[in-house]
Amino acid sequence: MGEMKRNVLIIGAGGVAQVVAHKCAQNNDLLGDIHIASRTVSKCEAIIASVREKGSLKVDGVLQAHAVNARDTAEVAALIRETGAQIVINVAQAFVNMPVLDACIETGVAYMDTAIHEDPEKVCEAPPWYGNYEWKRREAAAKAGVTAILGVGFDPGVVNAYAKLAIDDYVPEPASIDIVDINAGSHGRWFSTNFDPEINFREFTGTVYSWQNGGWQENRMFEVGKTWALPVVGEQKAYLTGHDEVHSLATNYPQADVRFWMGFGDHYINVFTVLKNLGLLSEKPVTTAEGLEVVPLKVVKAVLPDPSSLAPDYTGKTCIGTLVKGMKDGQPAEVFIYNVADHKEAYLEVGSQGISYTAGVPPVAAAMLIADGTWDVGAMKNVEELDPKPFLDILNRIGLPTCIRDAQGDRPLTF
Template sequence: MKKNVLIIGAGGVAQVVAHKCAQNNDVLGDIHIASRTLSKCETILDSVREKQSMKTEGVLQAHQVDATDSAAVARLINETGAQIVINVGSPFVNMSVLDACIETGAAYIDTAIHEEPDKICETPPWYANYEWKKRDLCAEKEVTAILGAGFDPGVVNAFARFAIDEFMDEVKSIDIVDINAGSHGKYFATNFDPEINFREFTGTVYSWQEGAWQENAMFEVGREWDLPVVGKQTAYMSGHDEVHSLAANYPHADVRFWMGFGEHYINVFTVLKSIGLLSEQPVITAEGQEVVPLKVVKACLPDPASLAPNYTGKTCIGDLVKGVKDGKEVEVFVYNVADHKDAYEEVGSQGISYTAGVPPVAAAMLIAMGEWDAKAMKNVEELDPKPFFTVLDRIGLPTRVRDESGDRAWNA
């Protein structure tokens, strides 16, 4: 049984992870959190103590580390005795943290694909550019590495696997739909790191259709969805991590990702992009200073964590999976609904951070208990989804199913 967790990162998602690890420290043991800025880690741990999240008495400690320095991360893993690393730092540090885990033998979990700061939207499948290159080494050294174990990617990958295994002989399509029907009350803000948020939407929209990669522009393809609780919402086909692993594991299915956007977001985004303010490439100001426009925009926007106190409304994220069962066409929607206010009251974060932060803790618990200790690199759809759903149900993100038989809990 693996125990003792090291959390990398100190943003809104890391806050959720810290609270949830504390609530389950009877399974996860000592809890350590590290980032470049020690004070941010200490603020998160203060929140954990204030809300009395620790289930049992135990270690709760903050550390400073440059997560781009793989050797420094490895030293910290060894110093803390951590056997599970939950990486919710910037996607720019994925490979250095993964390398530290391979060196030390600690299990690795992340919630998003690796990115390089000066590159956007690389050649698909994205995982093959970085993480999958370490797959053989993880297997050789028997290191468990679970990629993309947030909500999307993550839980939605498990939704797809579950729908296919339980309801189909053959899968035809997987449409992942992410709707945030909440309101934060700001003129304009992003729900997570603005730099990462905008990078998702400035490149090519890749989808897997008819056995090949298809390319579209952002906001080119949209449609209305009628979903549980949040009702009718417009979502646009977007590029996203999980498409790239699901396409590899289900190559005969069309795989698409859809995200909800309001007209106001689209208008502001379009203006920022059109005048070059979303570029990741540096420019020289009239005063001779070199700046990256995207980083300037990030500095001017609200910190996503600051949105939490006034956030209202709900999210609905799920998979509409279509296929064939006993010669007949079937479709099933597997989904979760989360509430922004409930998330804030429990862990001091908004619902987007909550949905991203709870699943990697569930994954860590399954590694600790041995059920997901794969001793190899895996994307979430390559693991049994039922234990995952069971833990998620218990710690805050229940899974539901809607099909021709009605709307019900996944295990009803």
């Protein structure tokens, strides 16, 4: 651990980046200068205007926009050097993870992201997904003494910390880890995705991988569903879904079944199924009768609402948590550790809806722990490989409080 790290470079300018910028600004006494970079500099400038308008800066400081092609390692490295950033928060599309990570290793600065790298040409690669890309840079990160925290959004991210806390303190012999993600909010549109439609639909068109009975199990999307009785949002139908955190948790806790469940309404499933069956979710170009070459998925993205435009009208709550079952002291034990977030409260505070809020607050908590040295470990880590308590303690303070449900009922958790 060297000197304290300061100065943040945020890569990306979507709904999550907006939350990250506001939260960095609210903690800029610790985090220092804030730089935002994206292909479209006007989007970065709009986020800066929002930060200034809401008076989010805690102390006077640098808040600057930049244009960058994040798929170009050399360009990202040059921007890191130019800005003097020591912490990079990558919340751009998952297609840029590897070039940005490589730029951080090259310049010796801390890296974090909120999702696994994706190759635009490939959908649903062989598990464990991290092994195809990020984990291949483990040695390089360690050699450079670079702290790289992978998947530090909410899920993946906070739910991994919940799993670690559950196993450390409540269920030391885990038999199953189930992550449940319910958005019980309403955006008032006929149909929309809550984040980038390209990434959203890619998540659901491939094989659903879960880790069960010591091996990878394959299912189809919407094949396995169950109703969950959850705090605040009540009974909700959720489906076994492929997701990033399954791939690191299964590697770190191979003795436990690891599954991810996401809530979907019938309307979403119907629209998704029609789009998929018509071929409109395909990434392979087609040629129209007029000779125009188009990618169906990009056309669907163009006609759907921009997810960041949903925020003003969004109402209702999210409930996302980790249920761990197993044994403690020879007795069956189970615990559900979770967060409930409110779309309207998120919008009033930072101008984003709750899905962006839950994804954008955690990397800032991680940045604060890198800045003060607690998580500045000089190596590549998934969230469950780090001490969860300081992380969840900061989240309690900056907008994502942790709750627990066990034999004693539901209550807030403090650290």
